[in-house]
Amino acid sequence: MFGSIYIGLSGLNAYSQGLKTVSNNVSNLNTSGFKAADISFSDVYGGSSSGGLAYGSGYTGQGHGVNFDSVSINFTQGELRDTGRDLDLAIDGNGFFVLLDGDKTYYTRTGSFVVDDEGYVVLAGTDYKLAVLDSAGRPTSLNIDQSRTSAPEETTQVTFSDNLSSTATEYTIPDVSVYDERGGEHVWTIAFTRDETVYDEWTVTVTDGEGTEIGSQTLTVTNGLVGPADATLTFEDAASGLSVAFDFSGITSYSSGSVSTLRASDVDGHATGSVATLTVNESGQFEIAYSNEETLELGAIALADFRDPQKLEQRSNGLFVLNGFGQVQYLSAEDTRVGTILSQRLEASNVDLGAQFGDLILIQRGFQASSQIISVTNDMIQQLFGIRGQG
Numbered sequence: 001m002f003g004s005i006y007i008g009l010s011g012l013n014a015y016s017q018g019l020k021t022v023s024n025n026v027s028n029l030n031t032s033g034f035k036a037a038d039i040s041f042s043d044v045y046g047g048s049s050s051g052g053l054a055y056g057s058g059y060t061g062q063g064h065g066v067n068f069d070s071v072s073i074n075f076t077q078g079e080l081r082d083t084g085r086d087l088d089l090a091i092d093g094n095g096f097f098v099l100l101d102g103d104k105t106y107y108t109r110t111g112s113f114v115v116d117d118e119g120y121v122v123l124a125g126t127d128y129k130l131a132v133l134d135s136a137g138r139p140t141s142l143n144i145d146q147s148r149t150s151a152p153e154e155t156t157q158v159t160f161s162d163n164l165s166s167t168a169t170e171y172t173i174p175d176v177s178v179y180d181e182r183g184g185e186h187v188w189t190i191a192f193t194r195d196e197t198v199y200d201e202w203t204v205t206v207t208d209g210e211g212t213e214i215g216s217q218t219l220t221v222t223n224g225l226v227g228p229a230d231a232t233l234t235f236e237d238a239a240s241g242l243s244v245a246f247d248f249s250g251i252t253s254y255s256s257g258s259v260s261t262l263r264a265s266d267v268d269g270h271a272t273g274s275v276a277t278l279t280v281n282e283s284g285q286f287e288i289a290y291s292n293e294e295t296l297e298l299g300a301i302a303l304a305d306f307r308d309p310q311k312l313e314q315r316s317n318g319l320f321v322l323n324g325f326g327q328v329q330y331l332s333a334e335d336t337r338v339g340t341i342l343s344q345r346l347e348a349s350n351v352d353l354g355a356q357f358g359d360l361i362l363i364q365r366g367f368q369a370s371s372q373i374i375s376v377t378n379d380m381i382q383q384l385f386g387i388r389g390q391g
Contacts, residue, residue, distance in 0.1 A: 001384075003064070004377040010065030011370025014041055017068035018363045025351050026360075033078070033110035033318035034349040037071040039359060075309050078109075078350040080342060086279040087113040087121070090347040093339010095303030096320065098139045098330065099128035105139075107304050107312065107320040110347035115278065119145030121286070126317070131330075132286060132299035139302040139330050142286060147298060148275050150290040152183025155269030159247045162261040164202070166224065166253045169194055171260045176267065180240045183271040188214065190246075190264070204246070206235050224254040270294055284333025284341045300332035301341055 018039045028034040044064045080090050089097070089111060096107035112124045121130045121142050131139035155178035164171060171192040178186050187209040194202045200221050206214040215235040220227065231249035236242065251262060273290030281287045286298040306312065307327040312320040322328060333341045 001377060001381060005374050007063070007065040008370045008373035008377065010044065010067070011373070012367060014066045014068040015363050015367040015370065018359070019367070021071060022356050022360050022363060026353065026356050028349055029351045029353060031318070031349050032112075032346045033108060034351065035078075035109070035314065036074045036349070036351045036356075037314075038074050039363075040069040040072070042067050042069050072310055073312065073314060074350060076350050077347070079348040080345045081348050083112075083344055083346050085112065086277055086343055087115075088344055088346050089113060089280060089301075090342050090345040091303065091339050092342055093336075095305055095331070095333075095338030098131040098302040098304050099123060099126075099319070100131050100139065100141050101126075101128045105322070106315070107322070108318050110318060112346065115144060119143045119148075121278075123317075128319075131302040133302045133330060133332055134299075137330060142299060144275075144278065144286075144288065144298065147288055147296055150270070150273030150292055150294045150296065152179060152181065152272045153269045154181040155179050155242060155244055155267060157245045157247060157266075157268050158264050159250065159266040160262060161250045161265040162252075162263055163255050164192060164221070164251060164253045164262045165255060165257055165260040166199065166221075167256040168258055168260055169196055171262060173262065173264055176264050178242060178244055178267060179269040179271055180242055184240070185271055186237070186240050186242065192219070192260075192262070204233060208237065208239070212239075219248060221253045224252050226251060280341050280343045282340075300334070302330045303333060303335075303338040303341070305329045305331055305335075305338050 018041070021037050021039050025036045028036075044067050045062065075094075077092070080092060091097070091109060096109060097111060099106040099108060099111075106128055108123070111130075113121050113130055114124050116122045116127070121144070122128055123130070129141035132142045134140045158176065158178070173190040173192075176188045176190060178188055180186065189207045191205045191207070192202050193205070202219040202221065203216060204219050205216040208214055214237045217233045217235070219233060220230045226248045228249070231247065233246045233248070235244050235246065237244075250265075270292040273292030273294055275288055276291050277289045279287055279289070280301065281297070284301050284303070286301065288296045288298065290296070305328065306322075311323055313323040314320055329337075331338050333339070
């Protein structure tokens with residue numbers, strides 16, 4: 001009869017653990033990246049040996065109550081919410097971000113990242129460095145200090161496109177910016193003129209921002225097109241040290257009238273640039289955009305893929321550690337197994353409040369029933385103690 005009390009106590013203990021788990025789930029309803037824990041219970045049986053007290057899942061003897069099973073984590077996707085911050089990152093898929101702290105490795109599903117004083121991308125409020133993949137596919141920390149400046153590049157070519165009117169006698173393209181080897185900007189004006197009686201030859205004249213002529217050359221147009229031999233004209237400016245090739249191979253001179261659409265569609269070279277934004281592009285690469293409109297990819301963010309995610313142990317601040325030696329692979333977001341990385345997003349908690357309240361009711365009823373078993377058993381023992389001998 002005393003065994004019934006211990007069985008009831010096992011129920012009280014198991015349902016208390018279940019209540020603790022549900023309470024933790026509900027309290028983290030609005031915690032970014034939180035993964036709810038699923039609750040489950042298992043029966044306990046004893047064998048005929050040791051007075052029925054030999055416990056184990058393989059026994060088929062007398063029942064001895066209930067156990068609260070080890071917590072399993074629910075890794076279903078949480079809602080991805082907009083934040084507007086470039087370094088707020090979330091994963092649409094199964095992967096995990098990799099965080100490095102010395103010889104320790106942590107994993108997370110979502111995170112608000114910042115650049116620390118040493119130039120590393122870290123999880124806000126911590127020193128945990130976000131990992132990217134090196135050339136060997138291994139996770140390594142990312143430092144942007146060496147990429148804060150975009151070096152200048154000298155202009156060597158200007159490419160033209162669209163149409164130069166076949167009947168007009170003059171046309172000007174103003175304010176074409178070219179750059180010397182130090183990144184200095186020089187604004188050129190390019191003028192096209194021709195004699196009214198000569199339809200296939202244009203004089204191309206380049207002047208600088210002071211109105212000083214840099215050079216003048218002849219552009220020949222035959223049947224509305226520029227031939228390969230005449231497609232490139234080179235202008236040299238002694239004052240700036242520039243030598244720039246004008247590429248006219250893509251232009252036409254078919255349309256007549258006073259309107260020309262000819263333009264300098266591509267000018268290489270650029271000035272010195274500073275960091276304008278640091279974000280993650282569609283390929284999962286860290287990308288710096290500079291003030292000179294150049295961009296630079298710094299490396300693919302490392303995403304961890306686990307054969308058995310239940311080997312992960314949940315820690316504070318949305319972090320996980322790998323418990324044991326479960327298999328893990330480090331991949332980029334271009335691999336469909338780990339999903340895509342979304343910037344300006346944070347993954348919300350995946351707690352289902354309705355399901356948690358349902359579990360809460362069942363736990364309450366289980367606890368109530370277990371306590372009733374103890375109460376009834378106690379009444380029966382009291383009745384046993386009240387029996388008097390008949391003499």
